[in-house]
Amino acid sequence: MFSIFKRLPPVQTILAIVFLFLQTGCALYLPYLMAGMVDQGIMAGDFGFIWKQGGTMLGIAALSLTGALLNMYIAGRIAFRLGKELREEIFTKVLSFSKTEYDRFGTSVLITRNTSDVTQVQTVVEMFFKFLILSPIYLIGGICLTWKLNPALALPFAAVVPFMALAAAVIYRFAVPLYGKMQSLLDRLNLLFREGITGVRVIRAFAREEVDYEKYRTTNRDYTGTAIAAGTIMSVFVPLITLIISLAALAIVWIGGNSTAGGNMDVGAIMAALSYSAQILMGFGLLTNVLLILPRGQVSARRIREVLDTPLSLQDPLQPEPAGAVxxxxxxxxxxxxxxxxxxxxxxxxxxxxxxxxxxxxxxxxxxxxxxxxxxxxxxxxxxxxxxxxxxxxxxxxxxxxxxxxxxxxxxxxLAGTVRSNLLLAKPGAGDEELWAVLEDACAAEFIRELPEGLDSPVEKGGANFxxxxxxxxxxxxxxxxxxxxxxxxxxxxxxxxxxxxxxxxxxxxxxxxxxxxxxxxxxxxxxxxxxxxxxxxxxxxxxxxxxxxxxxxxxxxxxxxxxxxxxxxx
Ligand SMILES: Nc1ncnc2c1ncn2[C@@H]1O[C@H](COP(=O)(O)OP(=O)(O)O)[C@@H](O)[C@H]1O
Ligand SMILES: [Mg+2]
Missing domain, CATH: 3.40.50.300 (P-loop containing nucleotide triphosphate hydrolases)
Structure with missing residues (x-):
């Protein structure tokens, strides 16, 4: 995965991150401003301040939105550009393969690598720039700003951090590998399915349906089991974190309420702290999402590397020798x-x-x-x-x-095409007369002549219509x-x-x-x-x-x- 990130254009990558910071920074700043508006504007009845602060907030919100749009645009562009380059590179590489390398991979595997694996990597890169960086900023920024408003209110957050770290660690340690395993099982399912379809006649001819069906069923069962295990971990930890953060919000209200009653706390600060708790929760949700797609991206990136790094078994000599075929x-x-x-x-x-x-x-x-x-x-x-x-x-x-x-x-x-296109493959530019002569020599002229379109009769893939x-x-x-x-x-x-x-x-x-x-x-x-x-x-x-x-x-x-x-x- 790392080698894939090295391919990204540096300027655009930095821009995407800068705009992401702009977006999240502004989004974090908004509740802070709101706290000021409530405490110094509304509570004090200072309308001038409310207008001023409201204007600033509007500006900051617009800035956040701009940041978000630009980040999304650039991240999308980077990701799709990467996909395009990878596909081109794989295609060029595959064209230079000899039969040894084709045998090693097989056609359908090469197709999957060039399509779904590239798409997977593309998605991870896009998500990375949109979300992965976002959640730590929300977490740290939210805590710091709450601290600045009122240190007492930041305490519940500080208490939440170890739990979140623990949950993230458990998910990373246990759920992520399961998702990785799911990916390879899914591949195997695809392979078995494909074999089943392409070899269906052979399978039937040898009455092997039962054996093949059993293989498919076992893999399918494995896949389902893994998916359930992974889902169980997620369905325990995600609601748990939601619960803990909600408890933190409750604690904020409680601490805030107590001290407001005591006369030394501002309502605005409590509202801001609650907003931060929502942002932190969202950040955590996004983080788990990225964590889950990351292993798939890693698997895909590794498989793409495998193709691109395959040494060619046939190399042209540096000083070719002329040859006459005597x-x-x-x-x-x-x-x-x-x-x-x-x-x-x-x-x-x-x-x-x-x-x-x-x-x-x-x-x-x-x-x-x-x-x-x-x-x-x-x-x-x-x-x-x-x-x-x-x-x-x-x-x-x-x-x-x-x-x-x-x-x-x-x-x-x-190849799929016409009789003519198949022949021209071997000798581009051959005229009708030459084509007919060669068909005559191969005893093929007679049945081609009987076809209504003659030389331009369609040939299906593999010549299936002959x-x-x-x-x-x-x-x-x-x-x-x-x-x-x-x-x-x-x-x-x-x-x-x-x-x-x-x-x-x-x-x-x-x-x-x-x-x-x-x-x-x-x-x-x-x-x-x-x-x-x-x-x-x-x-x-x-x-x-x-x-x-x-x-x-x-x-x-x-x-x-x-x-x-x-x-x-x-x-
Ligand atoms: N692509 C391949 N990979 C591995 N083994 C192969 C491959 N093609 C053929 N073989 C093996 O090489 C041997 C010779 O095969 P082949 O040259 O196709 O025989 P023939 O054309 O005389 O029927 C066989 O034992 C076959 O199983
Ligand atoms: Mg043979």
């Missing part, structure tokens, strides 16, 4: 996901030359997607190196590397329209029927004739046509060679082909 080599590459027990890839070596196609075969979870994602440096290898044209990918400027590589992820990732095979074809089109040297396809043909698969492979061969192609393939037909096949088995390279070579000497490959052949016959 070959792609893996040299003794090993890689583990952060926190994983076993490496996803161990000691992988191979080279693919210009104009060649490398197929990667293997079972689910054997590391095919991981291998592919290392090439555009979504992750960095832990040992060994990946070289393009002899240059380590880590010594290239990330932007240059991304220009060299065109990649289709396993999960077809279409079938799996159509999505894959659009993704292939988007990958091949980009002018790159290396093309990576992660299982991009799995949802295509055999005829389409063969047709797409044919056009890819033509189109990417002098490029480097690496594709994850599930089907024997695809691997058989590749120049070279890398067989992965639990992250280890279990074979490298042509279809015929591998059939002869790789039992793992034979097994894959056998199961594929079986599938092909069945299909």
């Amino acid at each position: 070959s792609l080599s893996f040299i003794g590459v090993s890689f583990s996901y952060p926190g994983a027990a076993k490496p996803a890839l161990s000691d992988i070596s191979f080279t693919v030359g210009k104009g060649q196609t490398l197929a990667i075969a293997g079972g689910t979870g054997d590391g095919k997607s991981t291998l592919l994602s290392l090439i555009p440096r979504f992750y960095d290898v832990q040992s060994g190196s990946i070289r393009i044209g002899g240059t380590d990918v880590r010594s290239m400027v990330q932007n240059d590397l991304r220009k060299l590589v065109s990649y289709t992820p396993q999960k077809s990732a279409l 079938s799996g095979g159509q999505r894959q074809r659009l993704c292939i089109a988007r990958t091949i329209i980009k002018e790159a040297d290396i093309y990576l396809f992660d299982d991009s043909f799995s949802a295509l029927d055999f005829k389409t698969d063969a047709a797409v492979r044919g056009s890819l061969k033509r189109r990417l004739e002098d490029k480097i192609v690496v594709l994850v393939a599930q089907r024997a037909g695809t691997t058989a046509n590749a120049d070279c096949i890398a067989v992965l088995d639990k992250g280890v390279l279990a074979g490298l060679g042509t279809h015929n070579e591998l059939l002869k000497n790789s039992p793992v490959y034979r097994e894959i082909i056998r199961s594929q052949g079986y599938e092909e016959e069945a299909a």
Whole structure:
């Protein structure tokens, strides 16, 4: 939280505090003036003095109001400006994240940090300037001015102070952590709820509703319990303080009444002291409010810091080396996901030359997607190196590397927009003719042509309005329209029927004739046509060679082909 306060503009911050002092100072001074008016004006029947004093009071009241307005305006401005800056900073930071950092946070967490956490911090900063400073001023100022009017009347207040300090301490020590805990439980509830919604089909498919519901119910119960505990503390102490301050007011009236009867006390002073008791009570109320939102702000500030302070795992080299994509080599590459027990890839070596196609075969979870994602440096290898044209990918400027590589992820990732906007992402400025040609090559032209709006047909988020095979074809089109040297396809043909698969492979061969192609393939037909096949088995390279070579000497490959052949016959 402190580091957040350091970001505030100093001049405006000081102005906000100055205006706050003006507001509270004037508000405190008013009862004091009123005491004078009553005692010296009304009691003495001095109308001139009443007018004069009344005028002064009006002026002071106006000043207090001005102070309040300016304080609120500036505090609001500071807070919203801070929110805006934080959001921009988080956004810029997140854009520079690599997949390692995305995996660490997850998209929805990043969204929460950028929205509700920032709002929370914003609120705390605003409240801080409006209220937190206010209550001590009311407390100390009220006591001092009462003392000045009549020391005897200040005694009940002095007696109240230890109780208030005690209550504030108890609230801070016991209730505040509970509110902090409530915040994290609420986060967890949100997470479970989100998982429940997004994964609802999977959850149903595995009949896991009961388990998930139980998790949600436990967390919800925890949350409710904590909220009740926190509420109990508050509902004991807040009325207690109100009671104590009311008792103090009663004591003031009693002391005042006694001494007035004795003839040495002024009615005005008693009235002023009563006003102060009301102000002190209000100050205390505001203080507890701020104390309660403070932990939430702290949690949020910490979470924002977490994002902003994340060191980027990928850094551009200071002196980038130029790269020509004449070959792609893996040299003794090993890689583990952060926190994983076993490496996803161990000691992988191979080279693919210009104009060649490398197929990667293997079972689910054997590391095919991981291998592919290392090439555009979504992750960095832990040992060994990946070289393009002899240059380590880590010594290239990330932007240059991304220009060299065109990649289709396993999960077809279409963006909301139109067919055209999705394709233009890969090649801005491409004309209709080029777009149709590429759709033709990806066997996607036919079904796009049937849509009434053609190239401008809408695409929903994730391509939800297309079938799996159509999505894959659009993704292939988007990958091949980009002018790159290396093309990576992660299982991009799995949802295509055999005829389409063969047709797409044919056009890819033509189109990417002098490029480097690496594709994850599930089907024997695809691997058989590749120049070279890398067989992965639990992250280890279990074979490298042509279809015929591998059939002869790789039992793992034979097994894959056998199961594929079986599938092909069945299909
Ligand atoms: N983002 C990730 N974080 C942690 N582990 C992962 C991640 N992605 C994949 N893995 C693990 O790495 C291994 C290889 O996965 P993957 O490369 O996706 O296999 P394939 O594409 O061959 O099915 C699996 O054991 C998988 O659980
Ligand atoms: Mg995969």
